[in-house]
Amino acid sequence: MSTSPDSAPALVLVNLGTPAAPTAPAVRRYLAQFLHDHRVVQLTRWLWCPLLHFVILPLRSPKVAHKYAQIWMEGGSPLAVHTAALAEAVAARLPDRQVVHAMRYGEPSVASVFDGLRAAGVHRVRVLPLYPQYSTTTTASVADAVAVAAAGLQVELLHDYHTDAGWAAAIADSIRAHWAAHGRGERLLLSFHGIPRRLVDGGDPYADQCEASARAIAAALDVRRDELLLTFQSRFGRERWLEPYTLPTLEALAREGVRRVDVVCPGFAVDCLETLEEISVENDAAFRAAGGESLRYIPCLNAGGAHADALAALARGDAGWA
Numbered sequence: 001m002s003t004s005p006d007s008a009p010a011l012v013l014v015n016l017g018t019p020a021a022p023t024a025p026a027v028r029r030y031l032a033q034f035l036h037d038h039r040v041v042q043l044t045r046w047l048w049c050p051l052l053h054f055v056i057l058p059l060r061s062p063k064v065a066h067k068y069a070q071i072w073m074e075g076g077s078p079l080a081v082h083t084a085a086l087a088e089a090v091a092a093r094l095p096d097r098q099v100v101h102a103m104r105y106g107e108p109s110v111a112s113v114f115d116g117l118r119a120a121g122v123h124r125v126r127v128l129p130l131y132p133q134y135s136t137t138t139t140a141s142v143a144d145a146v147a148v149a150a151a152g153l154q155v156e157l158l159h160d161y162h163t164d165a166g167w168a169a170a171i172a173d174s175i176r177a178h179w180a181a182h183g184r185g186e187r188l189l190l191s192f193h194g195i196p197r198r199l200v201d202g203g204d205p206y207a208d209q210c211e212a213s214a215r216a217i218a219a220a221l222d223v224r225r226d227e228l229l230l231t232f233q234s235r236f237g238r239e240r241w242l243e244p245y246t247l248p249t250l251e252a253l254a255r256e257g258v259r260r261v262d263v264v265c266p267g268f269a270v271d272c273l274e275t276l277e278e279i280s281v282e283n284d285a286a287f288r289a290a291g292g293e294s295l296r297y298i299p300c301l302n303a304g305g306a307h308a309d310a311l312a313a314l315a316r317g318d319a320g321w322a
């Protein structure tokens with residue numbers, strides 16, 4: 001299918017990426033690409049490469065592969081399965097344009113997806129990184145990969161959608177649906193992926209955008225902002241990351257006598273290792289070990305209709321594209 005320069009732009013949804021199999025070699029290949037990205041780890045290469053190749057990859061890959069094995073789905077890694085399904089759901093809402101997905105690390109790579117679009121005669125592309133909150137570690141890294149892959153194409157990228165009304169309403173509806181099915185926990189915790197504090201001090205707007213998302217979700221839920229707790233998970237390495245950290249917060253709540261906590265992860269477009277294993281398995285066990293009764297995890301929006309509607313509306317609109 002060849003497109004004219006003024007037909008609707010193709011849409012590429014870009015997610016982080018995930019291993020091809022729940023095995024140590026596949027996880028090692030994935031982590032090697034991910035953790036070589038200067039946007040993710042800024043350490044000087046002569047220091048970082050030996051540490052990565054001789055310590056982190058050999059030690060971490062088998063452990064992380066074991067975690068992936070616990071959550072692996074029939075069609076593959078949850079992140080891959082849900083991202084593909086989400087792209088299909090968005091495509092069904094945008095019949096006038098081509099909608100595909102790509103992964104920043106692993107397959108389908110940004111380069112291969114752009115080659116496919118060029119071969120199909122596409123001239124204009126909109127790239128929607130599946131990160132509601134902008135960070136140099138994620139969104140800017142997608143922009144780097146797109147800049148390399150997009151020669152000859154007219155490209156626009158969505159900076160973020162952290163207070164988009166359709167997205168915030170979809171998260172609020174998912175929380176309400178969870179409350180209707182399971183009753184309301186004593187606390188609602190919003191857990192976002194963390195980043196090093198140093199990056200925020202250097203100007204990364206991620207922390208401010210997480211806070212603004214929390215306010216938007218509270219407004220859409222019609223609760224006060226102080227009825228929600230905002231925490232940061234998935235710390236990697238030894239330096240200080242954004243605080244408060246999710247796990248110690250959950251343990252402190254349990255010790256204070258809070259029995260039931262609802263946890264939602266609004267920084268993740270689809271469920272993945274960090275939500276299905278870290279929150280739902282590891283943190284749940286730690287919460288109960290500290291005296292809590294149940295950590296009730298509220299799934300990501302995944303390929304749900306409200307999510308696809310919100311992303312399709314963003315793709316059609318003009319706000320935030322540059």
Ligand SMILES: C=CC1=C(C)c2cc3[nH]c(cc4nc(cc5[nH]c(cc1n2)c(C)c5CCC(=O)O)C(CCC(=O)O)=C4C)c(C)c3C=C
Nearest residue numbers: 016017018040064079135137138193195236267272273274
């Ligand atoms: C949602 C936004 C994300 C930000 C911001 C982010 C920053 C970030 N992550 C790492 C290190 C790791 N992250 C890992 C997994 C992972 N991270 C995100 C999202 C964000 N990361 C997702 C969706 C996932 C899950 C992928 C999946 O396959 O399901 C991992 C791999 C797992 C592990 O080894 O623990 C690492 C490592 C850093 C260093 C960073 C910012 C500096």
Ligand SMILES: [Fe+2]
Nearest residue numbers: 036049052053
């Ligand atoms: Fe290296």
Ligand SMILES: [Fe+2]
Nearest residue numbers: 016193234274
């Ligand atoms: Fe991460």
